[in-house]
Each structure stands twice: as C-alpha cells, then as structure tokens.
Amino acid sequence: MPPAHPFDDDKLREECGIFGVVGVTDAANFVALGLHALQHRGQEAGGIVTYAQDTGFNSARRFGYVRDNFTSQSLMQTLPGSIGIGHVRYSTAGSKGQTAIRDVQPFFGEFSMGGAAIAHNGNITNADALRRELIERGSIFQSSSDSECIIHLMARSMGRSIPDRMEEALRKVEGAFSVVAMTRTKLIGVRDPLGVRPLVLGQIGDGWALASETCALDIIGADFVREIEPGEMVVITEKGVESHHPFRRAKPRFCIFEHVYFSRPDSILGGRSVYETRRQIGVELAREAPVAADLVCPVPDSGTPAAIGYAHESGIPYGMGIIRNQYMGRTFIEPTEQIRNMGVRLKLNVNRALIQGKRVILVDDSVVRGTTSRKIKEMILDAGAAEVHFRIASPPTAWPCFYGVDTPQREKLLAATMSEDEMREHLGVDSLKFISLDGLYRAVGEASGRNAxxxxYCDACFSGEYPVEPADQIEKGFRMKAAE
Structure with a gap:
C-alpha cells in the first residue's frame, strides 16, 4: 500500500477523526458523510459499525479514502440501522507503516449485557503497562492499537451497563481521548478530563450526532448544539441526551495545534472560527516579525488564512505565488526514482509571473523536519524571486506529541537541535521568524498571552511541558524537559 502522503511527510498529522449518529434512517450513510468531512484527520483507513434489530451489529473496514470505499450501494446495504459510529485513521500508535485491517477502528466487543463498539481519537500514554497487565490476566489482543485496551478494560469491569463499564475503564486510562461508542440503542460520547482532543454534539431532526469537528455536522445538515465538555460523558438515545461528569475535574488543556493546523478552517472550536483564529495568527505574526517585502504568499493550503492576516496587517499585497495541484491522490503512480526526486513539485507549482523579481514572504503553519520548507524555498528562487522570507504561524516545534499526533522522534525535529538563526541558515532563506507562544495565545483569544x-492549552510540542506524563515513552527512554 503506498504511503498516505508520499510527497508531504513534513507535517504533523492528527491520528484520526470520529463520528456517530443515532435516531436517523440509514445511519451508515450519515456516518460515511461525516467521515468524508473528517478525512483530513486520517487518510489511511476507515471503518463503520451499525446496528439493526434484524441483523444485529454490522461492520465494514477498508484501507484508503472514504469516497473510494463507503459510497457503493452494495457495501452500504450491508450496514443497516438507525445508529452507527465511524472512524478515519492515520496511524500513530500501533504498527506504523504496516497497518493491518485488524487495527482499523471501530473496535467491537460482546459483553454479558450486549455488544458495544468504540472509536477513539487520541493516545493512551500508559497503554503499554495496561496491555501487559491485561495479557497477564488472560486478555487476548487482536490489534496493535492502544485503543483496544479500552474494550478489554470494559470486559473486566463489573459495571451493570455499558456506560458504567466504559466509565470504569476510562478511569484507568491516562493520556488524551475523545471517544464515540454505541450499543444497540445508545450513542455515547466521552472526553478526557483535560479535553485535549475535540468532540462536538449536533442535532438532526429527532436524531443526534457526535463528531470530532463541526464541519462534519454541516455536511449532514445537523445543527451544532455544543461541545462535549472536558471530562463529560453523554449517553444519547432517541429520547434525548443524558450528561454527567464521571472524572475528577481538572483545568482544561485543549490542543492548541488544532487551532493552528489540524482542524478544518470552516470548523468552530471553543466558540471561535478556526479560519478567523488562523487569520489572527497572521496579524500577530506581522506585528511581531515585520519585514520589507513586495508579496505575501501562503504555502497552500494550511498557510493561507495566516498569510491573509499577515498581508492585511502589514499592508503588503497578498498573492497566490504557489499553486497546489488538487488532483494528486494517494493512488498516484508509485514514482520512479527520477520522479520521486521531483518531490514537492508534484503537489505544488510556482506562479512564476507573480514571483519573479519580488521580495517574497512565505507564510506556512509550521516547520517540522524542514525538508519541505527547503524544497519550496528552492522553487521560489528558481522562479526568480529576489528574496525569500519565511514567517511561521506557530512557535518552533521542538518536542514530540504523545496525545494522538504523529510526530518524529525529538532528534528529528529541526527546532530541537537548532536555534532560530541556525534554522534560517539551514533553510537558506533571507530571514526566518516564528510567532511567539504569547502571540499564538493572543491569536486564540487569550488577551494576556500564555499563563506561565x-x-x-496543551502546547507541549512547543514548550515541552506535558500535562499528562507520557509514562510509556519515559519507560522507553524519553527524557522530559525537567530532566535535561
């Protein structure tokens, strides 16, 4: 199977997107639409589980895009029922690069009171310890995913209902989790006490939906009701929504990178438009890091809103100096070495007529390894740019994320081994500036900046301050910031 992003390996990626619906006709079709809207959160594989009284629980798991798998009438007819959940995946935990179909969620378990399926967004930071303990006690795992631990913990619970067993299981889990689950009649949504990963509630007619982002509610015509609160569990039937807080309350630490990159710009987070937040990041960046130039150019598509904000605040004209090829899918030819060396040029092309002779400000969302940034700089210079200045809409990414995001080992992060000036020299640009952490906080609505x-928010990838200790990684030798 070809890699999900053959020419875009220099971005942080979310692990997955989750969606669930109850009280609608043909739930599977609604779930497929919701997953399609969440495809940016995971392109490796997807799965749907539904329940119908006549056929029981039904499931389908496939590699690749939702549009390529969950649109055929013959498949969707095998997923009847008025309740269903789904999941799109990009592997972080588990066997990365060698995903087996057994690792594709949702996961299903049969309990004494009936079956249940779960889909999980996030990462369990004590999964290795839990897995060892469960195996020693007789559990037989079917996948390499950390999420399967939840099903086994539920199986060992003595709770009288599926929600009770889920509560007990999740109290033993550390890390970040947003979960959608289903029984024969109930749709369940849960967020971890810190609310690191997103989860929202919507209503469609007499039915209800849960989703990672509001854009997935839009596609099915559901009204956004509210976000599921950190530490909240909702149990939804056709009669309505029951809510309670089974975990000890904690100060929320929502992932700030959702605002920077992960979420779709047309989603709403914390009552704020993601697009407007990203535009405001560009405004703050222009205030913090001005430079004399002729053109503000986004690195599409993730740098576009910030570039618009930068141009507006600086008064420097905005222009599409780089054009994205929208039609390069995952099944593009497995390239020959000569074609693979073209790298980013297969996805991006420079608008030479606009760039030539200009002092260009390139605005991008982040610098991870720096490989793509160097290639883009070379393309801009080859097109005749007089100067190239990088402005980055996030602080330097110097620490890996252990809460459901695919990040390289720390030594492979450019900002972990180089100063800003060393990075500028490495990238070969005329100037390089990142937004400050305080500037980022101001852009997301914290007027006084970051509370030290x-x-x-959770900003561990920038600050190295982890709100939940990554126990499994420490056991493997990872050194926390305080230990350095």
Missing part, C-alpha cells in the same frame, strides 16, 4: 503557571 497554568497554561490554558
């Missing part, structure tokens, strides 16, 4: 004593 009690940060308002």
């Amino acid at each position: 004593v009690q940060p308002q």
Whole structure:
C-alpha cells in the first residue's frame, strides 16, 4: 500500500477523526458523510459499525479514502440501522507503516449485557503497562492499537451497563481521548478530563450526532448544539441526551495545534472560527516579525488564512505565488526514482509571473523536519524571486506529541537541535521568524498571552511541558524537559 502522503511527510498529522449518529434512517450513510468531512484527520483507513434489530451489529473496514470505499450501494446495504459510529485513521500508535485491517477502528466487543463498539481519537500514554497487565490476566489482543485496551478494560469491569463499564475503564486510562461508542440503542460520547482532543454534539431532526469537528455536522445538515465538555460523558438515545461528569475535574488543556493546523478552517472550536483564529495568527505574526517585502504568499493550503492576516496587517499585497495541484491522490503512480526526486513539485507549482523579481514572504503553519520548507524555498528562487522570507504561524516545534499526533522522534525535529538563526541558515532563506507562544495565545483569544503557571492549552510540542506524563515513552527512554 503506498504511503498516505508520499510527497508531504513534513507535517504533523492528527491520528484520526470520529463520528456517530443515532435516531436517523440509514445511519451508515450519515456516518460515511461525516467521515468524508473528517478525512483530513486520517487518510489511511476507515471503518463503520451499525446496528439493526434484524441483523444485529454490522461492520465494514477498508484501507484508503472514504469516497473510494463507503459510497457503493452494495457495501452500504450491508450496514443497516438507525445508529452507527465511524472512524478515519492515520496511524500513530500501533504498527506504523504496516497497518493491518485488524487495527482499523471501530473496535467491537460482546459483553454479558450486549455488544458495544468504540472509536477513539487520541493516545493512551500508559497503554503499554495496561496491555501487559491485561495479557497477564488472560486478555487476548487482536490489534496493535492502544485503543483496544479500552474494550478489554470494559470486559473486566463489573459495571451493570455499558456506560458504567466504559466509565470504569476510562478511569484507568491516562493520556488524551475523545471517544464515540454505541450499543444497540445508545450513542455515547466521552472526553478526557483535560479535553485535549475535540468532540462536538449536533442535532438532526429527532436524531443526534457526535463528531470530532463541526464541519462534519454541516455536511449532514445537523445543527451544532455544543461541545462535549472536558471530562463529560453523554449517553444519547432517541429520547434525548443524558450528561454527567464521571472524572475528577481538572483545568482544561485543549490542543492548541488544532487551532493552528489540524482542524478544518470552516470548523468552530471553543466558540471561535478556526479560519478567523488562523487569520489572527497572521496579524500577530506581522506585528511581531515585520519585514520589507513586495508579496505575501501562503504555502497552500494550511498557510493561507495566516498569510491573509499577515498581508492585511502589514499592508503588503497578498498573492497566490504557489499553486497546489488538487488532483494528486494517494493512488498516484508509485514514482520512479527520477520522479520521486521531483518531490514537492508534484503537489505544488510556482506562479512564476507573480514571483519573479519580488521580495517574497512565505507564510506556512509550521516547520517540522524542514525538508519541505527547503524544497519550496528552492522553487521560489528558481522562479526568480529576489528574496525569500519565511514567517511561521506557530512557535518552533521542538518536542514530540504523545496525545494522538504523529510526530518524529525529538532528534528529528529541526527546532530541537537548532536555534532560530541556525534554522534560517539551514533553510537558506533571507530571514526566518516564528510567532511567539504569547502571540499564538493572543491569536486564540487569550488577551494576556500564555499563563506561565497554568497554561490554558496543551502546547507541549512547543514548550515541552506535558500535562499528562507520557509514562510509556519515559519507560522507553524519553527524557522530559525537567530532566535535561
């Protein structure tokens, strides 16, 4: 199977997107639409589980895009029922690069009170310890995914209902999790006490939906009701929504990178438009890092809103100096070495007529390894640009994420081994500036910037301050910031 992003390996990627619906006709079709809207959160594989009284629980798991798998009438007819959940995946935990179909969620378990399926967004930071303990006690795992631990913990619970067993299981889990689950009649949504990963509630007619982002509610015509609160569990039937908080309350630490890159720009997070937040990041960046130039150019598509904000605040004209090829899918030819060396040029092309002779400000969302940034710089210079200045809409990414995001080992992160000036020299650009952490916080609505004593978001990838200790990684030798 070809890699999901053959020419875009220099971005942080979310692990997955989750979606569920209850109280509708043909739930599977609604789930497929919701997953299609969440495809940016995972392109490797997808799965859907539904329940119908006549056929029981039904499931389908496939590699690749939702549009290529869950649109055929013959397949969708095998997924009847008015309740269903789904999941799109990009592997972080488990056997990365060698995903087996057994690793594709949702996962299903049969309990004494009936069956249940779960789909999980996030990462369990004590999964290795839980897995060892469960195996020693007789559990037989079917996948390499950390998420399967939840099913086995539920099986060992003595709770009288599926929601009770889920509560007990999740109290033993550390890390970040947003979960959608289903029984024969109930749709369940849960967020971890810190609310690191997103989850929202919507209503469609007499039915209800849960989704990672509001854009997935839009596609099915559902009204956005509210976000599921950190530490909240909702149990939804056709009669309505029951809510309670089974975990000890904690100060929320929502992932700030959702605002920077992960979420779709047409989604709403924390009552704020993601697009407007990204545009405001560009405004803050222009204030913090001005430079004399002729053109502000986004690295599409993730740098576009910030570039618009930068141009507006700086007064420098905005232009599409780089054009993205929208038609390069995952099944593009497995390239020959000569074609593979073209790298990013297969996806991006420079608008020479606009670039030539200009002092260009390139605005991108982040620098991870720096490989793509160097290639883009070379393309801009080859097109005749007089100067190239990089402006980055996030602080330097110097630490890996252990909460459901695919990040390289720390030594492969450019900002972990180089100063800003060393990075500028490595990339070969005339100037390089990142937005400050305080500037990023101001852009997301925290007027006074970051609270150094009690940060308002999870920003561990920038600060190295992890709100939940990554126990499994420490056991493998990872050194926390305080240990350096």
